[in-house]
Amino acid sequence: MAANQLWVSDITYIVVMDDECHYHFVYLSLIQDAYSEEIVGWCVGPTLDTDYPMAALKMALKRIEGKAVCLIHHSDRGCQYASREYTDTLKSHGILVSMTETGGMMTPAEASVLSGDREMKWTSYRQMAIKSRDNAGITEYPLPVPSCHGFPSGLRPPVNP
Numbered sequence: 001m002a003a004n005q006l007w008v009s010d011i012t013y014i015v016v017m018d019d020e021c022h023y024h025f026v027y028l029s030l031i032q033d034a035y036s037e038e039i040v041g042w043c044v045g046p047t048l049d050t051d052y053p054m055a056a057l058k059m060a061l062k063r064i065e066g067k068a069v070c071l072i073h074h075s076d077r078g079c080q081y082a083s084r085e086y087t088d089t090l091k092s093h094g095i096l097v098s099m100t101e102t103g104g105m106m107t108p109a110e111a112s113v114l115s116g117d118r119e120m121k122w123t124s125y126r127q128m129a130i131k132s133r134d135n136a137g138i139t140e141y142p143l144p145v146p147s148c149h150g151f152p153s154g155l156r157p158p159v160n161p
Helices: 051-064 084-092 108-112 125-136
Strands: 006-017 023-033 039-045 072-074
Touching (some): 006 051, 023 051, 051 084
Parallel strands (some): 006 072
Antiparallel strands (some): 023 039
């Protein structure tokens, strides 16, 4: 394997504290080169709209501009990455989309009409842990949340109260 053969993308949620009792989320879209582990594209946005992963993708594409590459793009198949705009941009640059061209997986259109569990061609250890969680007898210890005066429960108010 070498650089620019496999890119992996995801979105992570970041809590931003406005003051002691109020917070909001921002969403960090990342594209990482699997070989070098370098972040090749990123963008922070206030929503989960496709605009922000698209901006991260455009940043990453500058890295390979004018180069002949054989590249696969892999994601968690979220709606942003399955959008027509995102997949068309990848394909227009000759980049294979892991959910369609590799392993005979579903197209975004096919995936969008499914509900419930579906057969995967790989093992999701996260899903296995979630499904076995009820039987594991694991006790959760949440982090303490400082109380906020002026709210009946003493807990933080919901986001965007």
